[in-house]
Amino acid sequence: MDKTKSTVLENPSRTYPKHTGKPEVLFRLWYWFGKVRLHLLAVLFFGLLTVGMTWPVARHLNTHVTPGQQPVMTVPYLNLWTLAWNHRWLRGETENYWDANLFYPHQKTLAYSEPQFGMGLLTAPLAFLGANTILAYNLLLMGFLWGAGMSVYGLCWYLFQGDANGGSSARGASRKICLWVASATAGVLYGFHFYIFLEMGVLQLLATLFAPLSFLGLHRFVDSNKWRDALIFCVGFLGAWYTCGYYGLFLSVFILCFVLRFGYRKLLEKRALMVSIGTAGITIIGLVPLILGMQSAKTAMSLSRPKFIVENLSAVLGNYLKFPQNSWLYEKFLDVSSPDRGTFLGILLICLSVIGSIAIFRLRSSEKSGGLLGTREPNSGALQDRFGFPRRYGVFYIAMAGFAFWLSYGMALIPSDAIGLGIYRFLVWISPYNLLYQFVPGFTSIRSPYRFYIFSVLFLAVLSGWSVLWISERMRDRWGRVLIPLILLAVVVELWPLPARLVRVPGSVRELPEIYQEIKALPRDATLLELPLSRGGSEISLETESRFLYYSTFHWRPIVNGYSGFSPRANMGLDQVIAHSEPETLLSALRAFGIEYVLTREAALNGAEKKKLQTLEGKGLVSVAVTDKNRLYKVDSNSVAFDASLPSVASLKFHESKQSPAHVSLSLYYDIAENECKLTTPWMCRVEYDVMWYGESEGSEPFFISRAVYRNSHLLTKTSNAIELDLNAPPPGTYRVVVQQHSGRGSVSMSGVCQVHESGFVTFSPEV
Template identity: 30%
Template sequence: MLTRLFALRQWIYLPLAIVLTWPLALHLPTHLPLGAESAATVPMFNLWTLQWNADRLQALYAHYWHAPIFHDETGAFAFSDPQPLTGLLFAPIEMISGNPVLAYNLVLLLILTLNGIAAYHLLRGLDIDDISALLGGALVVGLPFVFRELGVIQLTVLFPVLFALRYLYAFTQTTTLRHAVGLGLAIGATFLTSSFYGLFLSMFLLISPLFLLRRDHFQREALRNFAVAVLIAVALLAPVVPSQARLTARFSRSTETISNNSAEAVDYLRLDTRTLGHDVAPWLQTSGGSGQRLYPGTGLLTLAIIGLISTRRTTDPRWINFLRTGIVVAVLISFGLKFNLGEWLPYQTLRDFYPGLRQMRSPFRMAVFAQLFLLIFAGYGLARLWRWRALIGRGLVVVIVTLGMTELLFLPARLHEFPSDLRDAAWVMWLAQQDAGAVAMLPLPGGGRVREFEFTVESMLQSLEHGHPLVNGYSGLFPSSYREMTGVMNNFPNQASLELLRERGVTHVVIDRTWFTDVRQERLREYASQLERVYADERTTIFRVLSTDT
């Protein structure tokens, strides 16, 4: 397996990833890719997530869930996707380079490369010829869903899902121990790189026996090997999934939030407006829908249609029916609460009984599974065309793949320059020398928009340097204590806000210059007996919160 994985020809996907993310390669140590994100909040938050993983690795994962945000909430790291396996890839690169931005970008390029390699192995495992499998891998590297989500690194990690599908098929054909081990490892890796994809994958694994189960699967050796796959997956997930489920059980998304993040049919005919061919194909739409862009690309779609037609009689019908059903299920789930059958909302029923869905915000992301199932059919289509009339078929393959990937070009990639002095700002170094105690950062976000949390996420990155927990925070889920804190701190300084800070163990308030107004300056003077200015530079002022005894 490892020999095949590192075969040189597969690593063609690395230069392809570099080209498709250009000019990121010129700015690896200094810039973060944004994808379709309107601000750098989410990429920087994911950088913080990977840094926290690296930090906890050095401590042998002690207090892993108790990240230094939303103080004094316990288990705050569980409020978002923890990505422990991605963090494990990130940690040694950061340690060697000393540059977390460089490590983040190298991990991202590695992910895109592994996506292509995994797709290649999936297609080869389906008896698709080498050239067609290599081209299919290229289509996955350039998948439009991934490049829209380039700023959300956990949504770019497709290779564990692809390996899971590869070993699911292999195990149903020959129930060997090797295939069982591969399946168990791939399932575990999917959850440990993206809890979104892990949850989605579990749905397809649960319905797969309806299509793929055979009588010989009940033989003793097959059952024993299946148990090995289950035990491996459980062993990998046991340290993470149950704890995260317990810590987030109190949360639930509102129906309004779910509806706002549910796809509509027209979204599947829309490409991102920054892509080269977003309005070229006559059937593509440039308006309407939920705002998502879920079109898989004309090249992929054309090849998938050819594959759908060519596999009607030549391929295992159970596998083909599983793939067809997978496409339908993925699309319907992506519609979320916007899909109904009369008065019945199927997605709401699914939320009510399927663990983890109550905390999930964005059903539209299930569209990526529809694209992956289409990719498998595209692999069959590539193989069929490659064999058809020799040079004519091969010429058509080259044209379709080239034009298809050109249509999806998203160049130049949108990048955000990481603030060069963020980690070693003078006030951060000063605060690192102070006694233990929590910190409040001002200004607070003015509302709930992602862009407004950029300062908060920068502060979270800085907290990893100075070592003090924050009462502030950004995450996928926000605890009620944070909303209470922001409601009170919007009137800082006053007696209620100062009492709240003392209750939460806050010893210092760090204020950016953008917060100051004449009115606030006057109020700070009024409360000078409870707030001592202990640090100031041209951008940042720090006050110590004095005890009531003082």
């Protein structure tokens, strides 16, 4: 009798003949393909959807970039420069990562905006292969959309699958198809939401794939205690931080909520505790370089957002009711879109998530009542047995969707004058976002709290996926086969955007104006200023600054120009000097900044700027190259000796602070000569002093001492010779104040009598 050996593949209930040689390999590959074919279909589905919904980006991967809904290319140019800088550092072409080549002579300038190291790391192979930055940028853009859809698909598949393999093979296949459609629907609702196409010109805001990946790792780890799943969380969490600081900071809030709700029990298990400690160590070690770099810049330059800016960029209810302008359905077909910035969630997202939430509470109530829902809902009990999502995580996702919605309101709930509003003022103060702003590091640098709403979209998308699965179980097979695919189709139709607007971007130095060949031949440390600078902060002028920044990636010389999330105050002063001062003052400002070369686009200069430059030719500026109406000047630093040190303080004044009654403001007025400019930064000509407060009964020791450092930069001129700082105020009373300065020419002491009132009002009389 011929005995046939058998082997078990994955499923112990089924055996297969054991083959030898090549047929066995093919058989195993076919079996593996049978297990993953639905996932491969998802890969293809989201890939085609990405190409279609971003069209025509795929046709111009290495030549064009989309600004999204923005009228100018300001942010895309900045992101192209940031990506190129990361590639340059990864190739070992620069030593100091944080001291980028913009805003010279300031330091830590990469931290003035998102460093986006994760994006550089993801596209590093392209950089080493010699691909241009535009190709890497566009592949990242499309990859982020595809990855967001796939990560939510994977999250929902894991949460909803239960024992969907049970039952007959035909019934099991039907359940898997419903599970696939439900997961794919959730992936489309999140990965291709209106928000994505509204912010398509801001590359880092498209990196939404890491949040669901983090939750997938957490869910798997709670169930398995395995290192593999903990590492999935680490990749997602660190990926969010290193691609978009907004998302990393926001995600941390929801991760903390998840750990407090589900993770505390794992501390009682030895293996889970060890893996948790290791995971925490990996994330902390991974975040240390980013946090230290960003914090060093924030400490030096005080990179914090005023509350009024945060309030203006907080969501309000009206934003959620505005139809998006980038939608084919709402703008092109129905013509109901709004030109204003909106945070529209989507009709299908709201409807499906509401149905899913109702289903979760009904299933939970049926479980608490001691059984199924009887004959009225014959499939509900079976659904609950197979799928554990409503029993374990449903309420959490509902709560987090509401919490993210609340946080997106930011400072919008805080009235401009909350004094005297009693209990309402107290309730506003303890509102979640205000507490985050007051006590959690990093939130003072956040400008746009309304972006929290993408996390609300994430949680609602998961609830919507559950809704589709719940509907499929309640429908008869023949109706379900029609309705469920129609839901997915309707979601795609509602979210389908208008074709992306593209702008051609130079990809090599040969495509730039010819003058850049001359700049590339300059010494590597030659400092450059490109004129004209931005005028008045208009979008078009800021785009010019950002374009200059991108063009610097083809020569990498240090430039005074720049565009970022924060701009040094000294650069604004330089802009004013160029616009309104005499030619001699302009030359002094160039020397104060340490500028060696000036590139002018003569067609863009106004008459006054041209006249100043012509006056300085031969008197401090030497023309070294002229091509296509672009002129390159060299600043003659040898003709006149320049003293960069700060002069003495001529006078000082204390007055009430604009920040709060608990502070006082100190203004220092410097003795600046006519046509003279002096530059102070936290790294050169540092302004540092002690403020000593003596009580009315003057003794040998001061009552209160404030040590203050000017945490910004300033270009001092004859007409702008004051530096203002906020200090902690002493208790109300009358004091003799002595200011001891520790920068400039020696140590200078000045004094006066200052009276601090309870209301914050301050009077000051200097001593002669």
